[in-house]
Amino acid sequence: MARTKRRMVLRFPAESVNEPITYTLIKEYDVLINILNADITHGREGNLLIEMVGDKGNVDNAVGYLESKQVEISPVVKTILFNESACIHCGACSSVCFPGALEMDPDSRKLQFLPEKCVACELCIKACPLQLFELNFGVN
């Protein structure tokens, strides 16, 4: 069966915050969950930016389970586009990139862009003096 990967922001209602939802997703639905960003306060609403990887059927079932728990799901289709060929490798973007998608190679001093680590926080867009990053709203 085809593997699929989806990025989404999960918004938990206050009554679900204390449920072991991530555990259930992994254990019962056999999907791989990569938490990219989390902002959860017990007893209040919470947000989780995740990447869900698994067989398409399992991912669909997992999403169905989340919906049954009143978790609001917003698909993340934002990605960052980088005009790499115009880069002068100053590195100004690298220290604002907290997930480590923009790193300077210690030997060549060239900027490395690792899109798989990017969470589209958009800080690089403002940090780049040559304005080489832009937001892409296309389908992920």
Next chain:
Amino acid sequence: MSVQKTFQEINDRIKRGEAVVMTAEEVSAMGKTHSPAQVAEKVDVVTTATFGPMCSSGMFINTGHANPPIRMERATLNGVPVFTGIAAVDLYIGATETHPENPAYGGAHVIEELLAGKDVELEAFAKGTDCYPLKNIKTTINRNNINEMVMFNPRNAYQNYPVAVNLSNRIKYTYMGSLLPKLGNANYSTSGELSPLLNDPQMRTIGMGTRIFLGGTTGYISWYGTQFKSDAELNEFGVPVSNAATLAVIGDGFQMNPSFIKAAYYEKYGVSMFVGIGIPIPVLDEEMATRVMIRNEQITTRILDYGDPDHPELGRTNYKELMSGEIELNQKKIKTSSLSSLFKAREIAELLKEQIKKGAFLLTEPVEVFPKGKGLNSLEIRS
């Protein structure tokens, strides 16, 4: 007897293709296994370079006269105001001047487009005089239909610069880049042991008239830069611990390569311009050898809090630590990044090395040395 070489002797070796030329990084690495006497014996010239944002930059152009002629009193290029307060069709494009409706576009972008051969829209206004009757003009100019384009940068190549951090609770957008709150990151701007004025801190060989690499071609040091400071505190290795000496440089825009001049925009600060500068340093004797052997860990700089308008000093670090990608301050590990490009600076140092090796670039002895013990005034607000 210790080695003593003159500019003339080194130039003769360059002309014969015998000069030993190394980049400042290569000679710093050599310094780990060689004494200054050995370096002075073996190496003739060391190439240094920097490629960083340098606001105090710009370009003079002369557009040629229209018929009937106009004495331009206000003018814009692609909508960016340019300085007209000199003769009729002489203009100065200041790198940081911005388009009134687009703060991310400015003089540096116009300069980059002129270097690249693009058409630029010129609009100018005048009151009209008996000798210059035309009152307004709208046309396009490019590198092929103007008389001169001379880059003249009043302050470039700062000798050292502080590291910027932000202790406040809000992100700060500065000329030192985006500074995340609560020491979220640290930004610096130098090529460290490759930087020109850190390899000749007393400016024995770098002075007025020195031939340099500027923006892809040959340029010259025309004067000491504005805000030049030669009385700064030195560390134990003889280099200033903060921003000190500067250079005013000049070069022919027609010969420049746009890959070594790049327009920049810093969010909520404004436009600046990356300038590529390379300076050869002759290893005249053991003392100069000691200078060019300086290593990143021997170059100290101050860490300033840009979250506070007074920029108080929070600590000191060195370029080895900064270039490792992380420094420690207030028991916190902070990610560092550079605003100047070490990758491009290395490219310049290598290019200059190759030019000197093949005899295409000779060294110049300063026509005059820079002032010693020069301090700075600050602007007093008088009521």
